[in-house]
Amino acid sequence: MPRAGNRRCRVGRCSPRHRGGTMPTRDTPWPDGTPCWIDYGASDLPAAKAFYGELLGWDWTADSPEFGGYVNALRNGRQAAGLGPLMDPGASPSWTTYFATSDAAATCDRIRAAGGTVVVEPMEVGPMGTMVVARDPQGNQFGLWQAGTHTGVQVYGEPGSLVWNDAAVDDPAAAREFYAAVFDFTYEEVPGAEGYTTFATADRPLGGLGGTSPGVPTGWATCFGVASTDDTVAAVEAAGGKVTMAPMDTEFGRFAVLTDPWGAVLTVMQEPSAA
Structure with a gap:
């Protein structure tokens, strides 16, 4: 049940982890290096719960005063994401990607050795697990989650759940070197995608990494x-959000980049089968 703050996904480059069939679920810790959890730092917690609950079909666990009011979003009764107040009142609302680790302290050592920065040292969150907030050498923020009783997302690859995580960075080659040193990622370039690569561990694609776009x-x-x-898109606009990149069709589905009413970026993908 981590908490921190960050961003977006790439047109034509979102690749859902699952296509068709029954809803994919998981109740055990994710392998090291997997984007295993996402959460949102809110400036207005009740309003953000109402907005995302309506937008993505989420219910919520009970408020947890001992954890600052942090709640888990539930999709069909399974953990899909987290939401809590901003840790830094001066920060902007945003989504954060957390990577699974079985040893948070050792992963922090690798982050520092590769030139990154640990912003929040390993911090136990009750029996649920251990969280870390870090930045890569280019300043892009991410988290680590060492699972305890909270294993991360339990539903994925379906409407209302996480389907992909990626990063747009100023220097993709340097970023690939950093994340390979930290998580032992290997990379495969996506043909015709201007140098965008997927990253993987044990030949299992987990997400993507590429350069910036205007x-x-x-x-x-x-x-x-x-x-x-x-x-x-219509629902986000009606609620006061904005369209950063208009809906467009890609080989993976219909994709759009949006900002919510508080300026946080999110991306959405409709699979081709749902069109």
């Missing part, structure tokens, strides 16, 4: 599955 924020992005990209 008008699209840098940093780690969260891409949610939706039943209808166009309907989701």
Whole structure:
């Protein structure tokens, strides 16, 4: 049940982890290096709960005063994401990507050795696990999560859940070197995608990494599955959010980049089968 703050996903480059069939779920800790959890730092917690609950079909666990009011979003009764107040009142609302680790302290050592910065040292969150907040050498923020009773996302690859995480960075080659040193990632370039690569451990694609694009924020992005990209865009605009990148069709589905009413970036993807 971590908490911190960050970003977006890339047009034509969101690749859902699952296509069709029954809803994929997981109740055990994710392998090291997997984007295993996402959470949102809110400036207005009740309003953010109302907005995202309606937008993505989420219910919520009970408020946890001992953890600052942090709550888990539930999709069909399973953990999909987290939401809590901003840790730094001066920060902007944003989504954060957390990577699984079985040894948070050792991963922090690798982050520092590779030139990154540990912003929040390993911190136990009750029996649920241990969280870390860090930045890569280019200043892009991400988290670590060492699972305890809270193992991360329990539903994924479906509408209302996480389908992809990637980063837009100023120097992709340097970023690939950093994340390979920290998580032992290997990379595969996506043909025709201007140098964008997927990253993997044990030959299992986990996310993507590429250069920046005009008008699209840098940093780690969260891409949610939706039943209808166009309907989701309309709902965000009606609630006071904005469209950063208009819906467009890609080989993976219909994709859009949005900002919520508080300026946080999110991306959405409708799979081709849902079109």
